[in-house]
Amino acid sequence: MTRFRQLAADSSSxxxxxxxxxxxxxxxxxxxxxxxxRADELADRCPEGTLPWAWMEEQGFAxxxxxxxDTANSCIADVLSTRRGIPISLAVLLVHIARRRGHDAxxxxxxxxxxxxxxxxxxxxxxxxxxxEAACLERLQRGQRHGAFEVADSSTIALRMLNNxxxxxxxxxxxxxxxxxVDFQLALSPDAxxxxxxxxxxxxxxxxxxVAKRIYEGALGAPGGAAVRESVESRLKQLSREAxxxx
Numbered sequence: 001m002t003r004f005r006q007l008a009a010d011s012s013s014x015x016x017x018x019x020x021x022x023x024x025x026x027x028x029x030x031x032x033x034x035x036x037x038r039a040d041e042l043a044d045r046c047p048e049g050t051l052p053w054a055w056m057e058e059q060g061f062a063x064x065x066x067x068x069x070d071t072a073n074s075c076i077a078d079v080l081s082t083r084r085g086i087p088i089s090l091a092v093l094l095v096h097i098a099r100r101r102g103h104d105a106x107x108x109x110x111x112x113x114x115x116x117x118x119x120x121x122x123x124x125x126x127x128x129x130x131x132x133e134a135a136c137l138e139r140l141q142r143g144q145r146h147g148a149f150e151v152a153d154s155s156t157i158a159l160r161m162l163n164n165x166x167x168x169x170x171x172x173x174x175x176x177x178x179x180x181x182v183d184f185q186l187a188l189s190p191d192a193x194x195x196x197x198x199x200x201x202x203x204x205x206x207x208x209x210x211v212a213k214r215i216y217e218g219a220l221g222a223p224g225g226a227a228v229r230e231s232v233e234s235r236l237k238q239l240s241r242e243a244x245x246x247x
Contacts, residue, residue: 004187008155014099015107016076018154019092022161023075025184035077039093042080043100052098052105052118053128059083061090063126074165088114088161090125109152109160110136111144122149155188166198175205193224197232209239 007013007021016039020032046055064073064084072078076092079085085093091107091114098105098118108115108122115136116123124131137145152160166181179202185195196219203212216232216239219225225232 001183001187004158004184007158008188011153013154014096015092015152015154015157016096018156018158019076019089019161022158022165022184023077025162025181026071026075026165027077030075030077035080038080039076039096040100042093043097046097046101048101052101052103053094053116053123053125053130056090056094056097057128061085061093061128063087063090069168069171071165071168074161086114086164087124087126088157088164091116092157094118094123094125107152107157109150109156110148111140113139114152114160115149117149117151159185159188173205175202178202179206191218191222193219193222193228193232196222197228197235200232200235204235204239209242213239 003021004025007018010017016036020035023030023035024032042059046052060083061079062084064070064082064086067073067084068086072082073084073086073089076089079089079093088107094116095105095107095118098116103119105119106117108117113136114125115131116125121130122133122136123129133149137148140148162181162185166178166185169175169177169181179199182195182199182202186192186199189195196215200212200215200219203209203215213236216236219228219232
């Protein structure tokens with residue numbers, strides 16, 4: 001948890017730092033320094049004048065269309081080995097390579113499909129193609145469009161990568177792992193009401209309704225608690241009914 005808190009507090013940390021921390025959380029045996037060195041070596045082989053996304057495609061990188069939900073897609077070490085990933089992990093590598101080659105490169109926290117911006121060019125890292133803002137906005141409902149092209153810092157990248165894996169573990173009913181991942185996210189974004197809601201649900205699924213109740217109550221008073229108030233109050237009422245009368 002401490003390292004995630006440190007990441008949130010360090011405005012100078014790069015995108016790779018956030019991604020590596022997620023990788024190490026999912027696979028404690030991975031050597032983050034060695035993974036970064038591999039990414040550096042890949043960047044250093046990119047020829048002068050070659051578009052970084054074209055270079056990655058030439059090296060065999062591609063979106064993992066056959067197994068999109070594989071948790072390995074969120075581990076930079078695995079993405080470097082298999083050359084397959086999801087938009088956010090491929091974007092982290094693309095931004096790292098581009099910046100090391102002297103380009104102005106940023107990750108873009110676009111809803112539902114992470115993007116990158118290299119020297120002002122918007123790039124879809126899943127297909128390694130330049131795209132336009134107008135074409136991307138067509139995918140979104142009007143209410144999602146505000147802030148759709150905001151730059152993602154290292155904490156935002158870590159939060160989003162953890163989110164991807166968390167929802168995969170939810171689908172597998174691995175609530176112990178969900179709880180771990182939510183705690184990592186709360187270290188990055190303390191007292192976020194929607195994360196506390198998810199933590200409460202995990203404790204419910206793990207058979208600890210009393211713990212869940214305390215967490216739900218804390219969510220009501222957390223920043224952003226109003227946005228989840230109806231859901232939290234509904235869960236608290238349900239837990240009260242399930243507890244039955246006092247004897």
